[in-house]
Amino acid sequence: MSLALIWAEARGGVIGYDGTMPWHLPEDLAHFRELTTGSAVVMGRRTWDSLPERFRPLPGRRNLVLSRDRTWSSAGAEPLHDLGAVLHDFQAPGAALWVIGGGELYRLAMLSPLATRLEVTELDLGVKGDTFAPPVDASWDRVASTPWLESSTGIRYRFVTYAR
Numbered sequence: 292m293s294l295a296l297i298w299a300e301a302r303g304g305v306i307g308y309d310g311t312m313p314w315h316l317p318e319d320l321a322h323f324r325e326l327t328t329g330s331a332v333v334m335g336r337r338t339w340d341s342l343p344e345r346f347r348p349l350p351g352r353r354n355l356v357l358s359r360d361r362t363w364s365s366a367g368a369e370p371l372h373d374l375g376a377v378l379h380d381f382q383a384p385g386a387a388l389w390v391i392g393g394g395e396l397y398r399l400a401m402l403s404p405l406a407t408r409l410e411v412t413e414l415d416l417g418v419k420g421d422t423f424a425p426p427v428d429a430s431w432d433r434v435a436s437t438p439w440l441e442s443s444t445g446i447r448y449r450f451v452t453y454a455r
């Protein structure tokens with residue numbers, strides 16, 4: 292079992308503002324859907340709340356949701372109360388578990404040696420944020436990147452992969 296983290300960040304590492312991703316980048320949503328469909332995803336409860344209702348649960352994926360509140364539940368979500376329990380449930384060899392957000396969970400997941408892959412969408416966009424991507428420290432190698440691409444919306448972006 293390995294953990295892969297996937298996020299999209301604007302300049303300065305902004306990943307969210309006021310409960311949403313403060314941009315519209317359809318190419319990133321397609322990338323996210325392609326990489327995660329068919330796998331299990333794990334997200335924090337605030338990220339679950341942020342998903343547009345028609346995409347909740349994310350179709351074609353097992354949706355694990357971390358909450359400290361043991362009374363929390365939501366249709367289509369499998370509630371879990373600590374990441375250790377999640378890792379325990381995922382003994383399937385070779386299977387990847389995608390960590391899909393948000394800021395608090397990325398920081399926690401990065402601490403695990405099981406976290407060996409990052410898929411980061413970089414946006415060449417300045418926006419106000421209140422939630423930030425975790426630091427990508429020297430333990431990570433940048434193993435692939437697309438060139439800068441131009442979205443149908445005009446935003447410049449690229450897909451970057453890290454491994455350790």
Ligand code: VY7
Nearest residue numbers: 297298299319320323324343346349350391392412
């Ligand atoms: C944001 C959406 C926002 C607004 C409308 C639709 C990367 C993303 C995440 C998590 C994007 C979002 C959507 C449409 C496609 C749906 C998911 C919801 C699907 C992440 N690079 N991008 N994310 N979506 N962790 N990393 O929550 O999504 O996948 O079926």
